[in-house]
Amino acid sequence: MERVKLAREIIETCLEMTRIGLNQGTAGNVSVRFNGGMLITPTGVPYEKLTTDHIVYIDADGQHEAGKIPSSEWRFHQAVYHTRPDAGAVVHNHAVHCTAVSILNRPIPAIHYMIAAGGGNSIPCAPYATFGTRKLSEYVAVAMKDRKATLLQHHGLIACEENLQKALWLAQEVEVLARLYLTTLAIVDPVPVLDDEEIAIVLEKFKTYGLRIEE
Numbered sequence: 727m728e729r730v731k732l733a734r735e736i737i738e739t740c741l742e743m744t745r746i747g748l749n750q751g752t753a754g755n756v757s758v759r760f761n762g763g764m765l766i767t768p769t770g771v772p773y774e775k776l777t778t779d780h781i782v783y784i785d786a787d788g789q790h791e792a793g794k795i796p797s798s799e800w801r802f803h804q805a806v807y808h809t810r811p812d813a814g815a816v817v818h819n820h821a822v823h824c825t826a827v828s829i830l831n832r833p834i835p836a837i838h839y840m841i842a843a844g845g846g847n848s849i850p851c852a853p854y855a856t857f858g859t860r861k862l863s864e865y866v867a868v869a870m871k872d873r874k875a876t877l878l879q880h881h882g883l884i885a886c887e888e889n890l891q892k893a894l895w896l897a898q899e900v901e902v903l904a905r906l907y908l909t910t911l912a913i914v915d916p917v918p919v920l921d922d923e924e925i926a927i928v929l930e931k932f933k934t935y936g937l938r939i940e941e
């Protein structure tokens with residue numbers, strides 16, 4: 727797809743992320759895999775002010791085009807694309823329930839079968855490291871080796887999928903899981919979970935289920 731069209735889709739994804747309550751202010755960032763590297767949101771620009779010219783290209787070596795400053799988190803976006811060849815888009819946000827679970831430094835366990843949307847029986851929680859650091863990107867690479875989403879301790883959520891629409895969908899599903907987890911956790915801890923055998927069945931069914939979102 728051409729660059730301007732992808733840049734427009736990135737901006738639409740950012741605006742939608744805020745509109746559906748997954749993000750606030752200048753928190754979060756969004757990227758798509760492009761030309762061996764990625765297109766990513768700039769750092770610190772409110773989403774409603776974004777134009778396609780603001781979107782930054784970063785090549786495979788991590789070099790960004792002159793005159794633009796990419797998201798401070800470009801390293802963890804790059805880490806996801808390296809770790810997951812299936813990832814075509816990455817979204818990061820500070821969704822309230824995901825962030826609350828990340829503050830507890832817990833993974834989201836298999837409290838609902840939709841956990842399998844993240845690729846396994848949990849949504850992990852990557853250890854804390856300062857935002858924008860190589861250390862944080864290393865933690866993300868480990869957490870997302872066999873998952874499509876991870877919490878970031880004391881920070882927020884990252885989700886990836888084959889395209890932007892699906893990545894945002896997954897981020898929203900994980901926020902619902904986080905909310906369910908916190909709601910049940912208020913009553914019982916540990917919260918009862920589904921066993922690995924059932925999650926394996928759901929993972930298999932998801933391979934053909936409805937293709938979920940049309941292109």
Ligand SMILES: C[C@H](O)[C@@H](O)[C@@H](O)C(=O)COP(=O)(O)O
Pocket residue numbers: 752753754755767768769770771796797798799818857858
């Ligand atoms: C301090 C930043 O908000 C940090 O939380 C970062 O992870 C973020 O969400 C937005 O940073 P950018 O505007 O640099 O993408």
Ligand SMILES: [Zn+2]
Pocket residue numbers: 753754818819820857881882
């Ligand atoms: Zn952040």
